[in-house]
Amino acid sequence: MYIDRPASYTDYYELTMAQGYYLSGMHERRASFDYFFRKNPFDGGYVIFAGLKELIETINSMSFSPEEIDYLVNEGFDKEFINYLEEFEFTGNIWSVKEGEIVFPNEPIVTVEGNLLETQLIETLLLNVLNFQSLIATKACRIKFAAGDNSTILDFGLRRAQGLAGIHATRAAMIGGFDGTSNVYSAQRFKVQAGGTMAHSWVQSFNDELTAFRTYAEHYPKNTILLVDTYDTLGSGVPNAIKVGKELREEGYELQGIRLDSGDLAYFSKQARTMLDDAGFPDVKIAASNQLDERVIASLRTQNAPIDVFGVGTRLVTGDNSPALDGVYKLSSIGGDPTLKISENIEKITLPGHKKIYRYLNPDGSFYGDALLLDSETILERMHHPTFPAQKSNLNGRNYEELLFQVIKDGKLHVDLPSVKEIAEYKKERFSKLNPEFKRFDNPHIYKVGISTRLMETRDNLLNLLKP
Numbered sequence: 001m002y003i004d005r006p007a008s009y010t011d012y013y014e015l016t017m018a019q020g021y022y023l024s025g026m027h028e029r030r031a032s033f034d035y036f037f038r039k040n041p042f043d044g045g046y047v048i049f050a051g052l053k054e055l056i057e058t059i060n061s062m063s064f065s066p067e068e069i070d071y072l073v074n075e076g077f078d079k080e081f082i083n084y085l086e087e088f089e090f091t092g093n094i095w096s097v098k099e100g101e102i103v104f105p106n107e108p109i110v111t112v113e114g115n116l117l118e119t120q121l122i123e124t125l126l127l128n129v130l131n132f133q134s135l136i137a138t139k140a141c142r143i144k145f146a147a148g149d150n151s152t153i154l155d156f157g158l159r160r161a162q163g164l165a166g167i168h169a170t171r172a173a174m175i176g177g178f179d180g181t182s183n184v185y186s187a188q189r190f191k192v193q194a195g196g197t198m199a200h201s202w203v204q205s206f207n208d209e210l211t212a213f214r215t216y217a218e219h220y221p222k223n224t225i226l227l228v229d230t231y232d233t234l235g236s237g238v239p240n241a242i243k244v245g246k247e248l249r250e251e252g253y254e255l256q257g258i259r260l261d262s263g264d265l266a267y268f269s270k271q272a273r274t275m276l277d278d279a280g281f282p283d284v285k286i287a288a289s290n291q292l293d294e295r296v297i298a299s300l301r302t303q304n305a306p307i308d309v310f311g312v313g314t315r316l317v318t319g320d321n322s323p324a325l326d327g328v329y330k331l332s333s334i335g336g337d338p339t340l341k342i343s344e345n346i347e348k349i350t351l352p353g354h355k356k357i358y359r360y361l362n363p364d365g366s367f368y369g370d371a372l373l374l375d376s377e378t379i380l381e382r383m384h385h386p387t388f389p390a391q392k393s394n395l396n397g398r399n400y401e402e403l404l405f406q407v408i409k410d411g412k413l414h415v416d417l418p419s420v421k422e423i424a425e426y427k428k429e430r431f432s433k434l435n436p437e438f439k440r441f442d443n444p445h446i447y448k449v450g451i452s453t454r455l456m457e458t459r460d461n462l463l464n465l466l467k468p
């Protein structure tokens with residue numbers, strides 16, 4: 001579960017609105033909300049959806065504890081409303097795309113349907129869980145993409161994370177494509193691989209670098225990765241690592257790697273590679289760290305830096321460059337009728353009604369574009385650009401997949417939710433179907449997300465009705 005007392009893990013206004021609905025006798029009205037975001041983070045071309053399992057498990061077991069009830073009593077909430085909350089459990093329905101799915105702006109990634117009170121009450125929790133994990137999974141995916149599938153990417157972020165966010169940053173990083181983490185707590189909790197190297201303090205704690213390396217190798221002969229930049233990377237660090245490598249070999253072991261943590265990583269990695277190869281250690285891996293991100297790694301790749309392992313911390317877990325995903329949760333139907341939110345900005349007008357997402361495919365199976373349609377629709381011949389409807393795409397003859405599936409039915413878990421490892425596998429497979437033009441870092445191609453003719457008409461009719 002995400003947090004111990006999820007019921008009060010919310011904004012105060014959710015509770016005042018919930019009480020207001022209750023006291024006005026509106027709380028049993030049926031309502032639907034959609035979760036979607038408007039802009040890809042990092043100026044990128046996609047988002048990796050993450051956080052679903054934790055959200056669903058938390059909603060599924062959500063109730064007000066006696067302490068939370070006491071707090072609300074002291075805050076002056078109404079007695080009958082409090083009685084209602086004491087019995088509260090989520091009884092609605094939730095549809096979602098799969099965790100690890102590649103998603104795009106304006107798609108209803110999650111739809112929550114139920115009574116107005118319960119669907120309102122979970123807003124903040126839902127946004128808190130999904131926005132953060134999807135942001136970090138996306139950053140992680142970009143970092144892994146820059147490094148390429150042949151390298152190993154490790155999460156070193158816990159020390160620089162915004163407090164406890166480091167716990168879920170690691171979960172999201174693994175979904176996004178990281179191979180392991182230094183974060184022991186999250187590795188246990190989410191059953192992913194923990195590991196690491198050594199800090200400068202280890203090297204400094206001994207009288208000399210060679211003794212530091214040797215002592216480590218004695219304790220961990222099968223898994224020695226030596227940090228070579230404490231004093232003089234090429235003058236002493238790499239030569240001492242080679243010495244220890246030879247000693248290990250005499251004992252029947254192989255040095256696993258060295259780590260560079262400062263300076264020009266391209267220059268140092270090339271020099272170190274040559275020194276290791278010349279000394280008979282072509283299989284010793286070179287790890288690098290120090291304020292890495294997808295752009296630095298891409299640059300190192302174009303410089304042909306022979307780096308096998310990247311340790312990435314700060315810029316991963318803080319979502320550097322794009323510190324939040326702008327995901328929102330908007331009412332799409334009330335009392336069985338579609339509704340929308342009007343905005344001066346036409347792009348911000350929401351899409352009414354209970355919707356589905358069809359992902360249309362190219363003949364080679366890669367993703368062509370996504371259509372949003374009303375739940376009652378089945379076959380689409382075309383989709384329209386949501387704000388410039390004259391722009392149409394012909395969908396005839398294309399295969400498609402439906403992306404939303406039901407995860408909670410009448411308050412009960414409806415499916416088995418996959419493990420982090422399984423989600424990461426799913427993400428990898430889906431990401432391979434996204435064409436390269438959507439993955440590049442500069443001016444990525446905009447993925448098509450269109451709306452059906454009927455959805456467009458429903459929206460436009462409502463707009464006409466609601467306009468003052």
Ligand SMILES: Nc1ncnc2c1ncn2[C@@H]1O[C@H](COP(=O)(O)OP(=O)(O)OP(=O)(O)O)[C@@H](O)[C@H]1O
Pocket residue numbers: 261262263264265266267289290291292296299300303
């Ligand atoms: N060859 C390279 N090409 C592009 N970026 C690099 C290269 N080498 C290192 N960087 C990145 O440049 C940034 C700053 O590197 P710099 O060498 O100034 O680090 P530093 O922390 O000042 O090093 P030191 O620990 O020696 O003070 C870091 O984000 C690092 O990952």
Ligand SMILES: O=P(O)(O)OC[C@H]1O[C@H](OP(=O)(O)OP(=O)(O)O)[C@H](O)[C@@H]1O
Pocket residue numbers: 156157159160198199200201261289290291292311312313314315
């Ligand atoms: O740069 P990041 O992407 O956040 O990666 C994590 C950093 O944390 C460690 O350094 P730290 O300065 O904490 O300790 P050190 O003295 O061992 O380098 C590690 O050596 C990395 O440089």
Ligand SMILES: O=C(O)c1cccnc1
Pocket residue numbers: 156157182195196197198199289311313
């Ligand atoms: O294991 C490592 O090398 C490590 C772990 C956390 C932060 N920096 C490095």
